[in-house]
Amino acid sequence: MDLVIRRARRSDKRDVLAAVRTIWGGQDRIPDVFDRWVTHRTGPFFVAESGGRVVGMGKLTVVSPTEAWLEGGRVAPRWRRKGIATALIAHRVAYARDRGFRVLRFSTASDNTPIHRAARHFGFTRVGALSRREAPAMPGAAPTRATPTQERGVLRRVGPLVQLGHGWEWREITLRDIRSAIARSRVFVSGKEVGAAAVLGDRYNASLMITAIGGHVAPLTRLLRGLRAEAQRRGLDEVSLYVSNPGQARAARSAGYGRPWSGEVYLFEKRFTRRAGSAPSPAPP
Ligand SMILES: CC(C)(COP(=O)(O)OP(=O)(O)OC[C@H]1O[C@@H](n2cnc3c(N)ncnc32)[C@H](O)[C@@H]1OP(=O)(O)O)[C@@H](O)C(=O)NCCC(=O)NCCS
The missing domain is CATH 3.40.630.30 (Gcn5-related N-acetyltransferase (GNAT))
Incomplete structure (x- = not known):
């Protein structure tokens, strides 16, 4: 499968909304936040594209100069179980590491098995059950x-x-x-x-x-x-x-x-150890 991960553009709105249309009974928050997220002001909002169509998405939000947060991970129903969420997480983990963030976190429901698996895969640890x-x-x-x-x-x-x-x-x-x-x-x-x-x-x-x-x-x-x-x-x-x-x-x-x-909210965390001699590039505002 050809898969390209890139920053979302305003023109992706229709595809993005179509991809999340049935998620959580049509109550997903992505339609409400798309216009804000697509400015990338609080951190990059990525989409995964296959054959010219947006099939998934995921945002990295900068919550402090050293901490980043993952949210908005979604894959269109027909495109699931092909590793797209995993690829989007990999992309954001690499982004956070390259930008010199010290820690990356996200939360998810205690019954969201795919996300728990992906978390383990990338070396996140569960630091809270709220x-x-x-x-x-x-x-x-x-x-x-x-x-x-x-x-x-x-x-x-x-x-x-x-x-x-x-x-x-x-x-x-x-x-x-x-x-x-x-x-x-x-x-x-x-x-x-x-x-x-x-x-x-x-x-x-x-x-x-x-x-x-x-x-x-x-x-x-x-x-x-x-x-x-x-x-x-x-x-x-x-x-x-x-x-x-x-x-x-x-x-x-x-x-x-x-x-x-x-249910509970599970909080996952991944800490980055800085490689000796490597200077981080500045975090986005
Ligand atoms: C959760 C979601 C993003 C996963 O997307 P995906 O592209 O299907 O995930 P992947 O294919 O990368 O799979 C990730 C892992 O979960 C497993 N998995 C995927 N779907 C699964 C399912 N229904 N049941 C059990 N395991 C599942 C995969 O096998 C993989 O594990 P592995 O790496 O050990 O093989 C997608 O189901 C979705 O959009 N759900 C609705 C919104 C949501 O819950 N978002 C996350 C909010 S935190």
Whole structure:
């Protein structure tokens, strides 16, 4: 099979939309993001072409100067199981390595076997299994806001990753993120010496979204209850977050959070070791 991988062009829109038309019952997000992605401003959006037709696609998003993210991997139904997704991943792995990124990550559903296989094939390791939790807002005492002196304690509790936006995308959280979140009153704490902490993201629909969380089970349980009261205070319907370990799951259960779907989001990561003497070319903006 002849297969060419190249950057997407505006004129590919019709083919791209046709390729994803039936994916996820026609609810795929590619049609919504195509115009933005095809500018390549946040990182290259590649298509796989065979016989002059676009049969697959995949994007690499630059999330920080050292971290890149893979998303938008799609292959048109009739073209599957021919190695096209694998070729698109290989292309982006090589791109990330050549540009000097330190780490490449992506997330996928816990039941997406083809992607797990491809991940293993390219030496990715699974670094997280995240599971969604939600709880309705309720009356009660609002939680305590973190102060600037607690920034390191907060980072220790909530690290290492923070969710970006409301999708399945994460990157490493930094002290700077915590500092700016505290300045915007978006960090809540509980317990002695920051026993637990939570960082809020942007409001999504009527949900108070938590983008990073962690701590000991007892203070975390209190904090999660307090966040339900915080949602109520803000006139929101619910609190939502992802838990990433059994302690967090326990705290969420005790604080009245439920699991809206049974699957998990697997987070995969590949780290690049820099070859001695090789200087990376600059990453795209
Ligand atoms: C997931 C998807 C991109 C895979 O595309 P593809 O071109 O068929 O994948 P490949 O042919 O490169 O196969 C990758 C691996 O998965 C295996 N595989 C592919 N389809 C499979 C299936 N239905 N069941 C089990 N294994 C499968 C292949 O054998 C290969 O493994 P191997 O290298 O060990 O042999 C495609 O099915 C798709 O577009 N699905 C809908 C959208 C989606 O889930 N995107 C990914 C979001 S993270």
